[in-house]
Amino acid sequence: MIQPPNPAATPEHTSPLNAEEALAAAAVAEADALAALTNEVTELKAKNADLADQFLRAKAEAENARRRAEDDISKARKFAVESFAESLLAVADSLEAGLGIQEATREQLREGSEATLKQLKSALERHKVLEIAPASGSKFDPHQHQAISMVPAEQEANTVVAVLQKGYLIADRVLRPALVTVAAPK
Template sequence: MSDNSPTTPSAPAPEEVEAAMAAHADDELARLQGELAELKAKSAELADQFLRAKAEAENARRRAEDEVAKARKFGIESFAESLLPVADSLDAALAIKEATPQQLREGADATLRQLTSTLERNKVLAINPAAGTKFDPHQHQAISVVPAEQEANTVVAVLQKGYVIAERVLRPALVTVSASK
């Protein structure tokens, strides 16, 4: 037989295929190892950022707690400071050994005005309903119900003033209320 048949390209030898696959695998391995190294570096960077952010959040929380504690501790400071002149007035009144009843009365009135002014500056307002005012259970506490010549459920008399601070009742006014007819 003659070799006139067309030559078929010869298939690569198995060693060549193995070498090519090994080279390709080595390239792929190197590429993947590079990616892995990049991802590890990125992961470490993100972990570091996370820890820093967590520490910063913890520090901010602690600072906020400290500020709240200080606000609670010193929040009343300005109110207490505004009461000092009232205390000074009372001390001065007690220091007078031979005061007349008239002087004591005038001093007590002046000190009461001073105290009332201080309370008002600090948003502490008196609840002192006039007779005939409709009874308000949110601001008044009925001590007794009495027959009266006025509309039912209205204030007849105030036994003790109440007080509010910033629209919140500190103490309700103690009142007597008219009975229904």
């Protein structure tokens, strides 16, 4: 059986004061929600602007650090040899002074050459350029020595017989291997 609608339950039959109060309360709640959302949007915009500013500053700082590092590397490459070249100037001066003597005796030339060689070796050592001059009979090291030939010798096979040209290390890296002859197997 279908019942007729209750006239008291329909909005048309509610009291006008209750409807107005409900609408006013809804409007106030809506206004409060809108104000809260507006405040939240304003706060988020401010945070976004702050984060964007921080990002741009960090990006600029990283770019500046990259440029400074590139400049430092460029200067290091450009002037890396400066200290080494400066220590070789004394060697060049000694050679020029020796060549400037017109009436030098053999002993004077030899003495000057030895002094100049000593200066050169000192300059090389200061810059970690060390000689590779294996002693006769020492084991052949393919990392530091280059065998020019194998010769029969009265010593153990694969040992250095003679050094034909000294080699050099620079900071534990082979600049030039020592050229050696090696004892052949018997």
